[in-house]
Amino acid sequence: MWHGRFKQGMAEMVKDFTQSLDIDWRMAECDIQGSIAHVRMLGKTGLLKVDEAEKIELGLQKVLREIQNGTFKPSRDLEDVHMNIEARLTEIEPLGAKLHTARSRNDQVATTTRLYLRERLKSLTLDLRELLKVFVNNAEHHVNVIIPGYTHMQQAQPISMGHYWLAWYEAFKRDSSRLDFALDSLNECPLGAGALAGSTLPIDREMTSEILGFSSPTRNSLDSVAQRDYMTDYHYFASMLMIHVSRLCNDLINWNTQEFAFIVLPDEFCTGSSMMPQKKNPDVLELARGKTGQVIGNFIDLLFTLKGLPMTYNRDLQEDKRGLWASLDTVESVVRILTALLAKVDVNEKVALSGLEKGYSLATDVAEYLVSKGVPFRDAHMKVGKLVGWCIENNLSFEDLTLTQWQEHIPEVDEAMLKILSPRESVRRRNVFGGTGFDQVMERIQEVNL
Numbered sequence: 001m002w003h004g005r006f007k008q009g010m011a012e013m014v015k016d017f018t019q020s021l022d023i024d025w026r027m028a029e030c031d032i033q034g035s036i037a038h039v040r041m042l043g044k045t046g047l048l049k050v051d052e053a054e055k056i057e058l059g060l061q062k063v064l065r066e067i068q069n070g071t072f073k074p075s076r077d078l079e080d081v082h083m084n085i086e087a088r089l090t091e092i093e094p095l096g097a098k099l100h101t102a103r104s105r106n107d108q109v110a111t112t113t114r115l116y117l118r119e120r121l122k123s124l125t126l127d128l129r130e131l132l133k134v135f136v137n138n139a140e141h142h143v144n145v146i147i148p149g150y151t152h153m154q155q156a157q158p159i160s161m162g163h164y165w166l167a168w169y170e171a172f173k174r175d176s177s178r179l180d181f182a183l184d185s186l187n188e189c190p191l192g193a194g195a196l197a198g199s200t201l202p203i204d205r206e207m208t209s210e211i212l213g214f215s216s217p218t219r220n221s222l223d224s225v226a227q228r229d230y231m232t233d234y235h236y237f238a239s240m241l242m243i244h245v246s247r248l249c250n251d252l253i254n255w256n257t258q259e260f261a262f263i264v265l266p267d268e269f270c271t272g273s274s275m276m277p278q279k280k281n282p283d284v285l286e287l288a289r290g291k292t293g294q295v296i297g298n299f300i301d302l303l304f305t306l307k308g309l310p311m312t313y314n315r316d317l318q319e320d321k322r323g324l325w326a327s328l329d330t331v332e333s334v335v336r337i338l339t340a341l342l343a344k345v346d347v348n349e350k351v352a353l354s355g356l357e358k359g360y361s362l363a364t365d366v367a368e369y370l371v372s373k374g375v376p377f378r379d380a381h382m383k384v385g386k387l388v389g390w391c392i393e394n395n396l397s398f399e400d401l402t403l404t405q406w407q408e409h410i411p412e413v414d415e416a417m418l419k420i421l422s423p424r425e426s427v428r429r430r431n432v433f434g435g436t437g438f439d440q441v442m443e444r445i446q447e448v449n450l
């Protein structure tokens, strides 16, 4: 349609190959929103008569209703969401032929996509806030619960489970800042950039930008239709978020094993096995971890699409949305289900603690105690290390040692040291800003403002 240049219509296979309707139809309402802003501007600037602009807007509202009640069946013959809507509008209201004045699909698609992405990111901001709240709630419930903290998957030092949850709060809070940044980077309006160079007609870009709720029009028409870094900013946010999700899920999957058994997952978030009746599998966590690859893959996909593209718009850019939608849908579902699951995770403190008592996770506490008695840290480290070696050879834990045995190996040890030798004291005494001390964790919880 609308083409005077061609003698023959497009081959069917080419229509199939070039259409983007299956991808961009979901932006239909945002496309109409953009067109309404555009036509109001055309009316205001005198490019259309006021009553023409009003009739076109009414026509657009009609098309919108047809979309909302599902009676509008778009056709792939019309390639994409933009042409389908314009064609339907013109059927309803012949003045629709004036809508595309001073506009190209290049600035149109850039505007529509930003509007759609903005909606999704705003909704994601709310979802993410719920996730952050769960970490803080869990932290509050579990401040006094002690679990082993790990480095290299080896027991390192006892920590408050509250501190563990707050560690995730910090990471996802940064993700939330990255999401704010992504929202910020789509906040300029490309409408009016035209195909690439702007327009000879006296349009008012400030006006469309304002109607659509952007901070300002974009400042360079070439840049407006050529670049997609407002999308890559989203993808970076999404990839980091999913990397955090995958690590969190992995911890919980480990801690849910019979070997660890630190945590209990809610039944309604687990699945059974078709063969083994005893199984209660953490599939939700595994799937959340497993979806990380696609989200990172979608990021890489777009980066590769963009690499080396000449200025300005190239049809390659039509491929920018497929992975974006997939990523948005995945991230949204993961954040929501994780929020629901995390709210119901129980900790089996007895089991977590019993693991700790057999190990030597208080070795650093002993070394630091010796430092407070004037022993240089390196000497203290050596002495405690030797004692641990001796205990392992003799199948003893720190708890089994009498004061005399302690002093045989480390003369500086005194009665008072034995009193600090418990996981609870160990956590309590790590009362440094940002440390796992119970008071510290409580203070961090109180600081949260969500």
Ligand code: ARG
Residues within 6 Å of the ligand: 020, 024, 079, 080, 105, 106, 109, 313, 315, 317, 318
């Ligand atoms: N369907 C296209 C896209 O999503 C529309 C943009 C303009 N097309 C064009 N041939 N200039 O990118």
